[in-house]
Amino acid sequence: MYTHSYFPNYYAVEDIFVTQEKVECKVNTKLLKMGFLDPGAESDDLNAGRTVNLPLWYIKELRVNNPYFTINVPEIYKNVHKAVCEAETTHIELGKLHPYFYEYGRYLTPYDRNHVVGRIVFETMRQRVRHLLDISKNTTAEGKREHRLDDVEQKLFESGVKTNILFTNWLQMKSNKISVSELVHEHSKKRKRNQLESDGTSSPDQPQKRPTI
Missing domain, CATH: 1.20.58.2050 (Methane Monooxygenase Hydroxylase; Chain G, domain 1)
Structure with a gap:
């Protein structure tokens, strides 16, 4: 879906x-x-x-x-600050620190007088985007994810896995079957029914009337 x-x-x-x-x-x-x-x-x-x-x-x-x-700036952003400076945020499981790490920081950024939270949120995402791309390529739809991700990262990860599967299927010619949409199918049935009625015959989708004596 x-x-x-x-x-x-x-x-x-x-x-x-x-x-x-x-x-x-x-x-x-x-x-x-x-x-x-x-x-x-x-x-x-x-x-x-x-x-x-x-x-x-x-x-x-x-x-x-x-x-x-x-x-007061929450401790979770202070803990990530050192990893951001050393470009080692890929080793952090943000889901353990906070399930909504980026959104929480986005709301707090205007109230941070030292202007640290916004920079941490931006740098964390910038450093982890490539990491998300790598793990989404190496994980199948049935595979189990071993990383605890933030809510935003989880959605990006799931989208990356689905996109990678579609691309792989396209390369292997598994997705070359074109299916007719439901709208086109219904339109074809309606046009055929109208054509039969104009020819004086009843539609095959409608029950046949019994002749009167």
């Missing part, structure tokens, strides 16, 4: 999963009656300097330079 490519939008299930992720934030100013955001708060107010975990769907509605919270 044909599946559409994933384009992040409000109604995408993947996007919903990503925006449910919690992000560590530092409180910059005292927030009245917001103590419920911190399970360890001893008062109804949220005092400056406290650290709370907020869902990504809430953070992305805040202005980048909002006066209330400072978004």
Whole structure:
């Protein structure tokens, strides 16, 4: 069955999963009656300097330079930074670090004051594209994948495997049979039926009427 490519939008299930992720934030100013955001708060107010975990769907509605919270870069991107600098990201199983590594980083990029996350996401994908191409060529549809990939990489990998199989079948002349589409088949049947009716004969697809006495 044909599946559409994933384009992040409000109604995408993947996007919903990503925006449910919690992000560590530092409180910059005292927030009245917001103590419920911190399970360890001893008062109804949220005092400056406290650290709370907020869902990504809430953070992305805040202005980048909002006066209330400072978004902390998750450790997963700090861990990948060294591998990016040494061009060794192909040894990392991104699926273990985060199932939506690229999308999560894409949302956090505007709030990263050191401009590190965006560069890490870009370089990681740039270094791993060739790796994805290689493993998709060496894996069949029935083969088991030994790499844990991010959601975006998984879709690219599956698309690469299907494309490689189609190309191999074309080279081996296994896909040279042209089949008539359902639309053309129905149109041919309709045209034949109309032709029979214009000739005064009944359609073979319709039941024959019994003659009246």
